[in-house]
Amino acid sequence: MAEWLYEAGIGEARAALVEDGDILQARIELDDTFPRLGAVLAARLIEITTKGREGRVRFEGGEAMLSPLPPGITQGAALTIEITREAVREAGRDKLPRATPAEGPTRAAPTLLERISAGPLPVRMCLPHQSDAFEAAGWSEVLEEAIGGDIAFPGGALRMIPTPAMTLFDVDGSGPLEPLAVAAAHAVAAAIVRHDIGGSIGVDFPTIAGKGPRQAVAEAIDAGLPQPFERTAVNGFGFLQIIRKRTRESLPELLRADPAGARARALLRAIERTPPPVPALHHVSPAVHAALAARAHWRDALARRTGADIRFEVR
Incomplete structure (x- = not known):
């Protein structure tokens, strides 16, 4: 049966969803992340960046981009906001958190432990004096995947490359191209879930001829990647694009930042x-x-x- 492993580490909380000895999802929450997804904060509109659509707000401890703007709001007005995407760190510049107008009292964001505990699966609290359940499931290997970007699968390998525009997966391997591409699609879907990758995702598959084989690759993505998401078909050059909701840094982004x-x-x-x-x-x-x-x-x-x-x- 699947279960969550949880550790309250120094500088970070960590969790791993494990089934049959393998990590299906790996999550790290840094102690100093602020504001976190779901926090409701008192703020003030300090700049209207796009009239009627978007503005910049300031709250105690930071700033965020607000969209949509409440009707009739003016610069300097006080309001309550909810964080819908955490800050994203990028080389040369950081993206501010994103927020929407909110109602009701302010509240702290749910912690990693609270989020996994709210689901249907059991949570096992792991302590330092116990045997290392994280390592037994391959925790260090998952972190190395996130940092190095090399992901092996039967018959081939993926190269995962986070960029400011999108996360790219390049497929490499030998043997017949259609089975290789289908196996790669299953591996890509699993990696997206394992590393909590959102936003725009591009996959460069081997070029395969025919509508049927390309559809089989797309169906492998559909089978392994939970909704909601959108995707394109596999084009004639073997490229497929996926769009998922992005609410925080992926594990590769977090570790590489x-x-x-x-x-x-x-x-x-x-x-x-x-x-x-x-x-x-x-x-x-x-x-x-x-x-x-x-x-x-x-x-x-x-x-x-x-x-x-x-x-x-x-x-």
């Missing part, structure tokens, strides 16, 4: 799971050392959880 921070959190997880006595000194890369130095609260949490005075030095 701050690779040093991701490595630092993974290191803290490993140290936290080390049986006593925990080594007092750990040598790390300059980037990881800088990430840890900038976050004293992570080091303090590690000391509380391990009962050890742990130091980090650049190797």
Whole structure:
């Protein structure tokens, strides 16, 4: 039976939906993400960017883009908003969160634990002194997929490439093209779900001739990818586009936006799971050392959880 695994880690909460020993969905929620999807906040309209359609609002702790604008609202007016997409970090610039007008009292966004607990599947709380259920299901391999972009499937491999415009999947493999493309379509659908990829997604399949074989590839996407989404047909060059609702960064975007921070959190997880006595000194890369130095609260949490005075030095 499928179940969610959950860990309240240092700097992040993590969850994995596991069935038959495999991770179907991997989710990470950073402690410092703000505002989160579903938060209802008091805000003020500070700029109308598109008359009658869109504006920029400010709230305690940040700003967001608001659409649609309430009828008759003027710059400077107070209102209540709900976050519909979290901020997205990109090289050179970040995209502000997106929001819609809301009614009623303000409220915090549901946490990762609250979201998975609200569903029908059981949630198993995983603690550092227990056997590592995440690793047994392949957690590190999924993170490596997200960071490196290489995903193997029977008969071939995918290359996953997040870009500001869309997430691209390139298919490579040998053997007859139609079975390869169908197998790749199943692998793409599973990867999209596993890594929580939304927005525009492009898949470059091998060029296959004939309407029937191309339809079989599209049907494989339909079978593996839960609604709602929209897609094109596979065109004569083997390209298919998928559009899914985007509410937050995908796992590849989250990890690649701050690779040093991701490595630092993974290191803290490993140290936290080390049986006593925990080594007092750990040598790390300059980037990881800088990430840890900038976050004293992570080091303090590690000391509380391990009962050890742990130091980090650049190797």
